[in-house]
Amino acid sequence: MGDFRKTGKGVIDTQQPVSFTFDGKSYSGFKGDTLASALLANGVHLMGRSFKYHRPRGPVGAGFEEPNALVTVTRGKGRMTPNLRATAIEIYEGMMASSQNRWPGLGFDIGAFNNTFSAFFPAGFYNKTFMWPKSFWDKVYEPFIRNMAGLGPAPTEVDPDVYGAVYGHCDILIIGSGPAGLAAALAAAKKDQRVILVDENVNMGGSLIGAGHVSIDEKSASDWVAKALKDLNKADNVVLMTRTSAIGYYHDNFVALAERLTDYIPEAQIGKTREKLHRIRAGKVILAQGAIERPLVFNGNDKPGVMLTSAAQTFLNKYGVAVGKEVAVFTAHDSAYSAAFELADSNVRIAAIIDAREGVSAELISAAEGRGIDVHIGSVISKTGGKKRVRSVEVYEPVHNTQKTIACDALLMSGGWTPSLHLWSQSKGSIKWDEAKGVYLPDLANENCVCIGSCNGDFGIKAALDAGSKAGGGRKVYKTDEPVFGSGQVFDHLPNYIKPSKTKAFVDFQNDVTDKDIKLAVREGFKSIEHVKRYTTNGMATDQGKLSNLNALEIAAKALGKQAPQVGLTTFRPPYTPTTFGTFCGYRTDDLFEVTRKTAIDPWAEAQGAVFEPVGIWRRAWYFPKAGEDMHAAVARECKATRDSLGIFDASTLGKIEVVGPDAAKFMNIMYTNPWSKLGVGACRYGLMLGENGYIYDDGVVGRIAEDRFHVTTTTGGAPRVYRHMEDYLQTEFPELDVWLTSTTEQWSVIALNGPNARKLIEPFVEGIDLSPEAFPHMNVREGKICGVPTRLFRVSFSGELGFEINVPSHYGRAVWETLFAAGEQFDITPYGTETMHVLRAEKGFIIIGQDTDGTVTPQDAGMSWIVSKKKKDFVGKRSLQRSDLVAEGRKQLIGLLTDDPKTVLEEGAHIVADPDQSIPMDMLGHVTSSYWSESLGKSIAMALVKDGFNRMGDDLYIPMEGGVTHKAKVVKPVFYDPKGERLNVV
Amino acid sequence: MSSDIVFDQAVEIPDILKSGDVVTTLVGERTRLSLRVKAADRIAVAKALGITLPAKIGKTNTKAGIMIACLGPDEWFIVGEKAKYSNLYNKALKLSSKYVMSVTDVSFRNVAVELTGPKVAEIVNVGCPLDLSLAAFPVGKCTRTVYEAAPIILHRLSEDSFAMECWRSYAPYMVGLMTAHVQGQRV
Amino acid sequence: MMLIHCPYCDEKRPEIEFAYAGEAHIVRPNAAEQQAMDDVEWSKFMFIRDNKRGEHCERWWHANGCNMYFNAVRNTVTDKFIKSYKIGQKRPSAAQIQKWKDQANG
């Protein structure tokens, strides 16, 4: 251990120390540190264990691309976030972080036996091993895999934090605030357009942060960044968003941004929005996401202390942390030299530069030698020493076949640069292979989008700045003083004298995929890179292969004997970086998860202790239990009270559509099977609607309010699709009809009164309507007033009793209900819910669409041929009803069932057979669609769809249940109660 | 009408929405009509009703106590003060025999809120995906759209003020989303 | 989320306001035609669709907007809308679609 902090560097505030714990041990860092930089400043490199082999790992990167240093941060009950990258999270006072994927401790991990036996865990090990016998899956393989697999533990408690979501719009969205993004924003800010600049980091500036050796337009890089940000902050057309990751790029420049709002605050209060999803629609998108350095694939490249050269540079410049005291550098690219020099100039000893290339520029070598750094040209690292931290490297020079061991406490690697094309590819922009640079670059755009700077292959600060200015609509040419970026060489293989079976060179650090795994996959016949990816799991970890994809491609291409572009790249998918579920949910959790539609009368039902059920997205009162009653008792009581005296029911959810216009009746004739032209004003008729396929689509009572006006009702759940269906036919097939549709579902509250005392109850409250049976017969509608508010009063019945459906303006619905309910005391008025409604209608054999029909039932099947007009030339579904299949014998038909034992209530959905003794699988004739205990009849009743049901009247059928019980039932007509309908006429 | 017949609009505005950057109010009882008129009769019907029926979708005409919005090619949504315009429905009904048109009373179908304040667009954009810059959504524009899962009618009353209506049963959801957003920022 | 141009609103509006409504230009036979069709012909009208890879004429409903049904040509591979047009307008020819594409590309 020791102090690795370099003062006077970076964005950290050394005046503000911050203490935190990692695996229970206390450490101190500074405000501005990431967890990784603070731990590295304390000399801690070991931050996690790998996924498959549980190998000790430290950070490889310094930002969001990090594959290794995954930690869990806990801040109280339910507030535990696993799989956070230590390199991307800010420390705060009291932060509690812990390592993952190890047991019992990070230093000693039992799972590491996988490492010892890693010869037995090659690519595809899981696929190959856990195949047989099948019964082993549940009991042996799956628990084993579940124990061994997985990264951090999933939280088990409800997340108490809140998340948000908003839409946003801009003319220019710039993603990434390095030199390219900042220059683009500066140029765009000068035009009259809305600009959003986002960066996933805390500070804007990207690679310019702490780049003290670089000057831009005669200013130091940090002064230039400060001035740029000052100007942008002043511009009121520019929005700057930090701690914000662009996670997904969708159609028509719709980009998802995840903004982290509280994770860095010591006392992040519950209730304050933790993260927010910004759904941005941009006119133009400028991607300035930079490039990520490529690791080198060599034996022992995964030890803690081995990291990307650029990461070491970032830790030094941004956080003032030296990653070691004696640092070796292994490179195949010129850019590593300037990083090494920066470290050397900050008094970090560079143990050696090992360059895999034969040809390196003389200037670089002499600059190194000028700093007293040994450079080994044409050399590689053949192995690394140390267990939980790299302690030495063995330098191998193939030409002379010599090895030399050099002591070090950190090893930097640089295999060149990979432009970040993730969002570009998500936008469906095409990519092309650049042979000279050995990288994929953006090619043709699919959206109004450009890539600039190093993600476009324009490496170097000046190149990025100039490209930025141009993309932002400017023409500025910047002057910089910066080290030459140089070039590099791509190696698909680094030589080693050690036998391959004794080496372990990692490609994907998080998923523990080695070069041997990829070669094995190719040997076993996988030719597509997508298959190689899935077989080896390369690039499938939470970092999505940000570091590994290109190396895997090179190795696979070489093994296949092809060029990289012939093999192709795997698909980039959102999210770009791991994102919390909370961010995706936004506000839509708990009460706001889904809309729950409630009627005006719902609060009354709730106060009465009603039990509710969802119907579509409505919630409806299901039944009203009194103290001590279960559902069966409550429903039996509600049914009896309704038939004996008076029940009151909230039918407000019924869909209502007002069909109005000179051609209203003509339109109704098209949409429903039965005729409407002769229906008198003030009269009602039950209507049946079919789909064009001839199957029952919806039903409901329709009242003719005026010659040109129908008040149509639909089923509760069917209202939206019936409206859509009607609009579709009206607008696209019958546009010549002068008729219009208006949804009035919520204009009206509907209070259904059923029972012999229904008329008596409403008489004193109704004005302007003669309620006498002669003046107001069954199936009629009148307009007038009730309780002083306007009403459309329907005399209809879905129970078989004398019934009224009182439509009143919904804002008065509850008041009218309460008035009637109070007055109903004299009749023992009983509120009932949907269950009693269902029982009452089933006793009368009325169907429920979607329960007794399932989208394959014709009117004939339902025993409703009477409602299908023979005279009308056309209505929706007419031609299909004549299809041979729909008139064939052997269709399932709706019948009634009475169980042998009247106390047995059949299970809805139960299958029906003719012979219960046949062998399994039995020949099933159909199923029970509705089944209830009928208190009024003192026995159970059921409806069923049964093959050839109409020809089976009087037959016994059987309903075999699980557990060997078989019920016997007789086929009857599905009208159980008051078949003559006399009770409608109670005076 | 007896005094115990209470007018109830399904939702109340929570205190947190009544102050701050955006002030939300619940609109009281209104006369609301859905008017449909065949193109040829538009001007005549407008004249007979004493109102203007804007010809272009999204346009509104507002005068004392009444707002008329063109929502579709032959569709107008009318919101009027109850005292002044409670008879408009019957007036339109009488025209039905003379012109090719339809009128439907939807006064009680909707619940409306008005939002006013400098950050009003942000609250609307919590659930509404439309661009609310003045260039894209000028003062006076009115359209059906969505507020997350709730279909709404959105009307810009001024640079920093919107009216938002939804069907009655969606009102708690609509107001709930606004509340969640403001709460998450205020804590 | 796509932006869809509604020919009635004459605006590009977010996809969430619309509902897809299947292939366009499938005309429902009138009463006499229906009766003249045999079951095979009728089933073709009912069930058989092009399921086209490429430029596809299809119906959309601006349900949470102007409430109008309209037609549009969309490339089912790229998901790009080429043009939307009002109900009643004829199915565009290949030449017409090409012309629209040329116009869009300036």
Ligand SMILES: [Zn+2]
């Ligand atoms: Zn439209």
